[in-house]
Structures are given as C-alpha cells and as structure tokens.
Amino acid sequence: MKKLLLSALAIGALAFTSCTNDDEPPIAEVVATCNDGIQNQGETGVDCGGPNCQPCTEATATCEDGIQNGDETGVDVGGSCADIITVSGEITADTTWTADNIYLLAGKVVVGVGKTLTIEPGTIIKGKAGSGSLASALIVQRGSKIMAVGTAEKPIIFTAEEDNIGIGQTAGTNLDETARGKWGGLIVLGRATGSFKNDVTEVQIEGIPADDTFGLYGPGDALNDDDNSGELEYISIRHGGALIGEGNEINGLTLGSVGRGTKINHIEVVGNVDDGIEFFGGTVDASNLVVWAQGDDALDIDQAYSGTIDNALVVSGEASDHAFEIDGPEGSTTGSFTLQNTTIVGSSTAADGEYADYRSNAMGTTKNIYAIGFQTGKDVELDANDVAQNFLDGKLTFEAWQIVGFNNSIFAEKVLKDDAGNDLQSTIILDPTFTERAATWTTQVTAGAQTVGADLSVFTWTYAYAKTGLSF
Known part of the structure; x- marks a missing residue:
C-alpha cells in the first residue's frame, strides 16, 4: 500500500x-x-x-x-487487505497459499513433480478468462500433491476472475449458477488403474493439449492403485469449463487415474460448462459431492473407474444433460464402480435433462437413488449392445431407485432377445432387437416419503444451499 x-x-x-x-x-x-x-x-x-x-x-x-x-x-474487504497474487507456469517448490490473499491463475498452473501445494481454509483462487491454450486451470500432475483442506465455515473457493467475491466471503454478488465457462477448472492426475484403448498404459487427460506432458495420467511404468495425490476437502468450484478446442471443455473437477490414497470429500461444483466431476479410471473414493447447474453431465465415470461414490447431490439446470453418464473399460483391463446414496433433481426446462446414460461396456452398481423433478419422457438409457449384455450378465446392476412422478413404462428394462424371443446370454451380440419389460428396481414415491438418496444435512456449507436451501 x-x-x-x-x-x-x-x-x-x-x-x-x-x-x-x-x-x-x-x-x-x-x-x-x-x-x-x-x-x-x-x-x-x-x-x-x-x-x-x-x-x-x-x-x-x-x-x-x-x-x-x-x-x-490490494483488495480491501472486511478488515483484511488482500494482495492479488498472479500465478502461472510450474510450481517448482513446496508452496502454501494463504487465506489473506487472492490467487489468480493466469493460464495453466502445474504443481511440479515431487512438490506439494498446500491451500489454507478460506483461501480464494480465481482463474483468468481465456480459451484454447490460454484457458486457466490448476493441474496436480502425477507425482505431485495438493493439500487443500477447507472447513465448513471456511471452504476453499475456486472461481472466475470476474467473480467479485473478496477475502472473508463465501460468495460474490455478480455471478450466479448460470454463469459458466469463465475459466477452466481443477485437474488431479495419478498412476492408479485405468483401461485405455489399445491397452496403452497412459493417456492425455481431457481438457489439456496433447503436447503438454503434465497432462498424462495412468500407470505408465509404475502402477499404484494406492497412489496418493493429496487431499481435497470442503472445496467449491464455480463458473468453470473454458473451451480448449471444438467440443472439448474442462470439467469442474477432473480426476485421472487418481489412487485410493487420495482423500476427496465435501466437494461442490457450480455452473460448469461441461461435466461437474468426471472420474477417468482410478480407484479413489469420493463422498459428499454436490453438482449444481452443470452444462453436460453431473457425475461422469469412464475407463474402468473402480472406486465408490457415496452421498451425492445433483441439481440440474436449464442447460444440463444427464445426472449420470457411465462408461466402462476401453481396453482389456476391467473394473467395477459403486455409485450409491444419491439424490438427483431434474430440470423442468432442460432440453435434454435425462436421469442417466449407461454406455460403452459399463460395469458397476448404482443403488439407493432418489430422483425428483424430471420431465415426463426422460429415462435411464442402456444404449449399447455391450451395456445391455452386461445388464443381463449381472455386471451392471441397479438397486432401489425411488422416483417422484414417473410412468413406470419409462423405466422399462431394455433386454436383448433372440429370434425366438428368448433372453440372449451370449457375450457377443449382433443386430439385437430390444423389447421392454417393467423395471423391478424402481419404485414410485411421493416427495418427502423417500427412504433412499443423499443425506442433505452435510451440504449446508455449500453455495447451492445458501442460494436454494436445497428445498425440492
């Protein structure tokens, strides 16, 4: 000063x-x-x-x-003078970001191999606007760590430079959940199991140009399902999803082959252009997740993700697609996910706004799901031959979905039949004909009478709760 x-x-x-x-x-x-x-x-x-x-x-x-x-x-807010510290390029030493400053990501900021970025509770990180090579993001590459442990009272907030939030605040006043694509997002990469095309052992993460080697994830020559990329707790990620190429945006939180040694809980993503949280392979468990008003899918699973997602809330917006998009292994390595104890809230105006889409050899269990607010005619899709076969074979299972306001025929199981009308059990299906039968895993309930879904009481710290009260 x-x-x-x-x-x-x-x-x-x-x-x-x-x-x-x-x-x-x-x-x-x-x-x-x-x-x-x-x-x-x-x-x-x-x-x-x-x-x-x-x-x-x-x-x-x-x-x-x-x-x-x-x-x-600096920025004068509520008794604290904040310096705005611009960060770019590689973080080459163990570094701590403190709550008395605002950190501005200028382009891609990468935690160096062997280094740890620690972020104090209540710290605000903003990303500069920009697309393509200028898109801003924080990337925790393989072999580095992030220790970002907020609290319910002092969450760590990632947001756009345009957001007028200041030190000591948990929300600004000039952006809402419809403000998307203002910066990139948070990307964490590891060496746990992933199933990739042609059985390669490492691939480039979505959202990072191919020539940036810090974007590689997967085991490479050092498979470690217990890989530890650090801790993410009480994190709110807002207004992200910058475009880096045609049809290629950065997710709110991207997890590539992240190992089970990593802790991920109490995460919120608000107003992202692409997916809210996407799991590309990996074994990490994640709990107490909120995704609100995403532009594509809320929770996305790919490449044989084999962890457990527990206690999640999805609140769709007018631009949202699926609450869940689930893909399976791309190579010979297989894995099975668990997605459980989740509440999904549909949109009355979204053009797409489906419950879920299971694709590309999806394998795993989705159970204890409470759904409300979806438009008539929306469904759970099993839209590929291998998915239908996995369903028949018990590799893809559904349990205890309770749904408000639906016609049971919308939740019919698409079952493969042979010419004689018998269920097909072959693992190789050519030109199948689908017929429908009532789904036994769905039950119609009235609002408030559900016995499954998320425990919403753990989300009172979130921006979504502050703005909506989570009343639906």
Whole structure:
C-alpha cells in the first residue's frame, strides 16, 4: 500500500475548504468533513479523521475500512487487505497459499513433480478468462500433491476472475449458477488403474493439449492403485469449463487415474460448462459431492473407474444433460464402480435433462437413488449392445431407485432377445432387437416419503444451499 504525502499547498487548500466554523456551508466542491475517513471529492490525500479538522499529512488509511482507497494495490474487504497474487507456469517448490490473499491463475498452473501445494481454509483462487491454450486451470500432475483442506465455515473457493467475491466471503454478488465457462477448472492426475484403448498404459487427460506432458495420467511404468495425490476437502468450484478446442471443455473437477490414497470429500461444483466431476479410471473414493447447474453431465465415470461414490447431490439446470453418464473399460483391463446414496433433481426446462446414460461396456452398481423433478419422457438409457449384455450378465446392476412422478413404462428394462424371443446370454451380440419389460428396481414415491438418496444435512456449507436451501 503506497502512502501519499500531501503537499503543503494541498494541506492549506483542504484546511480552508473542508473545515470551517462559519455559519456558511463549505464550498460546493468539498462535500464531506475531515472525520469521515473517506477519500472525498476535491481532496488530494486520504482523510483519516485528524483532530480539529486538520487534514492528514500522509495517506494512513488501512485495510480495516473495507474500501479501496487512494493508491492501494490490494483488495480491501472486511478488515483484511488482500494482495492479488498472479500465478502461472510450474510450481517448482513446496508452496502454501494463504487465506489473506487472492490467487489468480493466469493460464495453466502445474504443481511440479515431487512438490506439494498446500491451500489454507478460506483461501480464494480465481482463474483468468481465456480459451484454447490460454484457458486457466490448476493441474496436480502425477507425482505431485495438493493439500487443500477447507472447513465448513471456511471452504476453499475456486472461481472466475470476474467473480467479485473478496477475502472473508463465501460468495460474490455478480455471478450466479448460470454463469459458466469463465475459466477452466481443477485437474488431479495419478498412476492408479485405468483401461485405455489399445491397452496403452497412459493417456492425455481431457481438457489439456496433447503436447503438454503434465497432462498424462495412468500407470505408465509404475502402477499404484494406492497412489496418493493429496487431499481435497470442503472445496467449491464455480463458473468453470473454458473451451480448449471444438467440443472439448474442462470439467469442474477432473480426476485421472487418481489412487485410493487420495482423500476427496465435501466437494461442490457450480455452473460448469461441461461435466461437474468426471472420474477417468482410478480407484479413489469420493463422498459428499454436490453438482449444481452443470452444462453436460453431473457425475461422469469412464475407463474402468473402480472406486465408490457415496452421498451425492445433483441439481440440474436449464442447460444440463444427464445426472449420470457411465462408461466402462476401453481396453482389456476391467473394473467395477459403486455409485450409491444419491439424490438427483431434474430440470423442468432442460432440453435434454435425462436421469442417466449407461454406455460403452459399463460395469458397476448404482443403488439407493432418489430422483425428483424430471420431465415426463426422460429415462435411464442402456444404449449399447455391450451395456445391455452386461445388464443381463449381472455386471451392471441397479438397486432401489425411488422416483417422484414417473410412468413406470419409462423405466422399462431394455433386454436383448433372440429370434425366438428368448433372453440372449451370449457375450457377443449382433443386430439385437430390444423389447421392454417393467423395471423391478424402481419404485414410485411421493416427495418427502423417500427412504433412499443423499443425506442433505452435510451440504449446508455449500453455495447451492445458501442460494436454494436445497428445498425440492
């Protein structure tokens, strides 16, 4: 913060114009007195409330006033003076980001191999706007760690530079859940199991150009299903999903082959252009997740992800596609996910807005799902031959879905039949004909009568709760 020394001329001028004992009001250009502590019209210094209406001789305003004063270069918010620290390129040493600053991601910021980025509770990280090679993102590459452990009272917030949120706040006032694509997102990569085309052992993560080697994930030559990329707890990620190429946006939180040694819980993603949270392979478990108003799918599973997603909430927006999009292995390595104890809320206006889409050899269990608010005609799709066969073979299972306001025929099971009308059990199906039968894993309930779904009480710390009360 710079201090400004008032000239003697300015002092004299202010003494005569901003303070008077006459009955006449001060001249029109000076509209306030010396004790207001504010930079006033016509003053050249800073008014700090000097005695006897004497103007201050130097700019002694502090950050405690909550006002952007004079030549200050930081951001004055609520008793804390924040420096805006711009970060770019590789983080080459163990580093801590503290809650008394705002950190601005300028392009791709990468945690170096063997290094740890620690982020204090309550810290605000903003991403610069930009697309393509200029898209901003924080990338935790293989062999590095992030220790971002917020609290319910002081969550760590990733948001756009445009967001007017300041130090000590949990929300700004100029953006809402419909503001998407303002920056990139958070990407964490590891060496746990993944199933990739042609059985390669590592691939480039979605959202990062192919020539950036820090975007590689998968075992490579060092498979480790217990890989530890650090901790993410009480994190809110907002307004992301910058475009890097045609049809290729960054997810709110991207997890590539992240191992079970990593802790991920209490995560919120709001207003992302692409998916909310996407799991590309890996074995990490994740719990207490909220995705609100995503532009594509809320929870996306790919490449033989083999962990457990527990206690999640999806609240769709007008641009949302599926609550769940589930793909299976791409290579010979297989894996089975568990997605459980989840509440999904549909949109009355979304053009797509489906419950779920199971594709590409999906394998795993989806159970204890409560669904409400979806439009008539929306469904759970089993839209590929191998998916239908996995369903018949018990590799893809559904249990205990409770749904408000649906026609049971929408939730018919698509079952493969042979020419004689018998269920097909072959693992290789050519030109199948689907017929429908009622889904035994769905039950119609009234709102509030459900016995499955997420425990919403753990989400009171979120931006979504503050804005909606999570009442539906």
